[in-house]
Amino acid sequence: MVPISYYLMLSGILFACGVTGFLIKRNIITIFMSIELMLNGVNLSFVAFAAEWKALSGQVFVFFVMVVAAAEAAVGLAIIIAVYRTRETLNVDQVNLLKL
């Protein structure tokens, strides 16, 4: 059996990739995908712990996260389309109407 630390490390790497992409990428869709990456990194650690401690609550939690992520994807993509229509760009640095 693979020790839990392996899963957690993979989960940590996935989350760190997500954060890095979230912070450095300019394209909104890439940022969006980075968020998904973070969510899935977290999901991985949830199922790992669930398997380790033979508790189902972790797996239930993952379903909740997936549902929320799906809803978020729907709303987020709608916002992205709306932004593209008005601004004709997906570069977040140019979506800066609120800038001081």
Add this chain to the structure above:
Amino acid sequence: MTPDLHLWMIPLLPLIGAAVNGLFGKRFSRQTVVAVALLFSGAAFAMALWIASQFSSLQTPHIETLATWLRAGDFQADFAFYLDQLSLVMLLVVTGVGFLIHIYSIGYMWEEGGFYRFFAYLNLFMFFMLTLVLASNYLLMFIGWEGVGLASYLLIGFWFTKDSAASAGKKAFIVNRIGDFGFLIALFLMIQHFGSLNFVQVAQKVTPISPEIGGAGLLTAIGLLLMVGAAGKSAQIPLYVWLPDAMEGPTPVSALIHAATMVTAGVYMVSRSHLIFERAPMALMVVAIIGTLTALFAATIGMCQTDIKKVLAYSTVSQLGYMFIACGVGAFSAGIFHLMTHAFFKGLLFLAAGSVIHAVGGEQDMRRMGGLRTKIPWTFWTMTAGTFAIAGFPPLAGFFSKDAILWQAYSSPYGSWVYWAIGVFTAFLTSFYMFRQWFLTFFGEYRGEEHTENGHEHGEHGHGGVHESPAIMLAPLVILALLSVCGGWIGSERFDKFLSPVFHSETTMSSTSESPEAPAEPKKENSSETLFTGISVGAALLGFLLAWQLYHRRPELPQKIAVSLGGFYQAVLHKYYVDEFYATVFVKPLIEGSTKLLWHGVDQNMIDATVNNSAEGAREVSDSVRHMQSGNIRSYAGWVAAGAAVVVFYMVWMGTR
């Protein structure tokens, strides 16, 4: 029961007039304004006359309660009117003289701007003055008291574009507030100790109290505080300073408010409170002393004034002093008698002075008048009547009333030869400065320029040269002149008898200190009273001769005397520097204190600073924090990540402890 007199209508009629003229007068023609003003003030006078005709059949005091005004616990104040002999006299004087002055004002003010405003104010004044004299409790009286102050303020500052007029109005108002403060405290004391402000109830509470001889108690305190109020309204030392300045107002106003009616309100109030004063000998003495000093003090200032209206103003202060001497020696009816005759002759003198000013095109300086006798004969003759009346020549009105006061000042149980001596000396001064004015104005050569367009109140009177006033101004003069001549023929004794239900009720008789009065009088009566009369007439004659000598026969003499008197003359000329003294002692510290401490210190440095600094602080904090809100989405993401990292580190750190 006594018949319904509808007393409430008397004050209400002028109020309606004031409302109509004040609200709609701007659109009326001058004729309509005049018609409204005369109709309502005349109706009030007619009602007063009608009431006077009914008076003998009335049961006095006649009280009409209109409505309950205030009720708090046991205390109650009503809208109620009170008519007795005293208020009847005041009623007739106020409505009668007031009506005449309304007529006069038509001619005097015809060419002025704000014509409707003037008559609205004048009617408003009548309303408040009539409320004052007809009120049946001190609180309603106080409303009238404050109201006449307001009307006086409005009318003094009638030419409000003139800076001096505006500040004279403010001065009158503020000085009166000081007096009103005393009056109010007296009212509070009455509420606390008598539980009522109603004249009848206060009288019931006061009557059983024995006189506070040789000490000061509640009644002395109330009496002195009432006197503070009276000193403010009736321009007595130390609060007289507003009255001479009040001459900035139009002359009819000076005649009506600042000579005949409003300034006598203090005398009326003291007389109305005679039960309190009779039980407080110390308060009475203070009243008499203030009256005596004011009479003398103002008369000396009057001698050096050159403005025709200022002379009359100081003369008014001085004559009011006489009235307070009368009140102060317990001879209230003599005071009211002088109040009445004074209303006639001083009203007349002011109106005649107004006519003179009108004639010479707005000039008020007597040094630039002279020789007007033949040019304005009607004014001359009426003013002559007034001058002789105020100087106390028999058989004119002023002689009888002044003589009554002087006799009482000596013979009354509260009297003293000091009051009498100063009174006689003041009578001499009065005669002197009045005849000085008379000679300067009407005799000698005309010293003015041939009608120049100066900036005074009548600057726009274009018809050149000295001219007599129109008939509408002369008619009131003639009527008042007749009253000044004949008004005293009632005689002080008959007047005293008429007022005796008010002043000599059973209470006066039972009071021990009072009893010597009745038997004491007849003893000295005939021989010494004639002697005293002779002395006061002699004083008047002396004043006349001196004025004649100085201002008619040898007009160069006054200048020499002035030079030889030097400093004293300067002091009198500058009104003893009282205004300057008040300015240094009260006004300047007040302004400085308000500016430096209250304005700069408290308001700017504390209240404003608290508000401003908290706003400033909030802005500074926000200024530094707002840089987080860059509008850059990735920087927001950075903040989110950083925040999350902080939370994670915190939890890990907490977990390891």
